[in-house]
Amino acid sequence: MLTDDRSSIRPRKARTTGQILGTADKRDTIYERILHAVMEHRLIPGTKLVEEKLASVFEVNRTRIREVLARLAHEGVVTTIPNRGAFVASPSVEEARYIFHARRILEPALIRTLVTQADEERIRRLYDHVAQERAAREAGDKRAVIRLSGEFHLLIAEMVGSPPLLKLMRELASLTCLIILLYDSPNVPACPNHEHLEIIKAIEQGQGENAVDLVIAHLNHIEETLDLSVSEEQEVDLEEIFG
Ligand SMILES: [Zn+2]
Incomplete structure (x- = not known):
């Protein structure tokens, strides 16, 4: 859903050589699918992303995979270790704090802009999204709940319509998903549904x-539910998701 809408705001002139040759779309798809897996906690921190296996799963050559991994590494979602390969990043406690700090700076700016642009269509999309979150929660679909929670924040960035801000928000949302997986208490939900709803109501009323x-209270709330008291690196078992 987000992918389609996002591509529609991409300026036509921004097409790269790769897009003209039809190779970038495939790269985008692989990138999206890996990010999706991260956001749904199917790919966990520390997982080795084996180039050959990904190349075989996605039916592309290794060069293409290397390009996607380089992009993810640039965004901090993947860590590359020389002679060992690429791994899903395991943000440290310090990095986690910086990410929440960055979100508390970025998201108020997005909200302020969105309030000036909020029309019926945008408000309806926000309510629809929260309805999807609620449905996933009621169905007990934990993966969908985690992903949809993150995507609520992406939807706000997407509706603001600034590609660089959306890019930042995507990176921060992906990293937050990794942080939640590493440091969350097992029974804590992702974003509380009613908090998203309250944010929409305030936007709708132009407040x-x-x-x-x-939104700041919401981010504080998420950060507070995490156990960021442990300072040592946590070792996570490697798991071959795409193998
Ligand atoms: Zn949220």
Whole structure:
């Protein structure tokens, strides 16, 4: 859903050589699928991303996979270790704090912009999204709940319509998913549904600063539910998702 809408705001002139040759779309698909797996916690921190296996699963050559992994590494979602390969990143406690700090700076700016642009269509899409979250929660689909929770924040960035801000938000949302997996208490839900709902209501009523306060409280809430007291690196068993 987000993919389609996102591509529609991509300026036509921004097509790269790869897109003209039809190779970039495949790269985008692989990139999206890996990010999706990260956001649904199917790919966990520390998982080795084996080039040959990914190349075989996605039916592309290794060069293509290397390009996708380089992009993910650039965004901090993947860590590359010389002579060992690429791994799903395991953000440290310090990195986790920086990511929440960055979100508390970025998201109020997105909210303030969105309030000025909020029309019926955008508000409806936000409510629809929260309805999907609720349905996933009621169905007990934990993977979907985690992904949809992150995507609520991406939807706000997407509706603001600034590609560089959306890019930042995507990176921060993916990293937050990894952080939640590493440091979450087992029974804590991702984003509480009612908090998303309150944010939408404030946006709908044009109460920009109220919406900003709510989003900051929401981010604080998520950060507080995490156990960021452990400072040592956590070892995670490697798991071949795409193998
Ligand atoms: Zn949230």
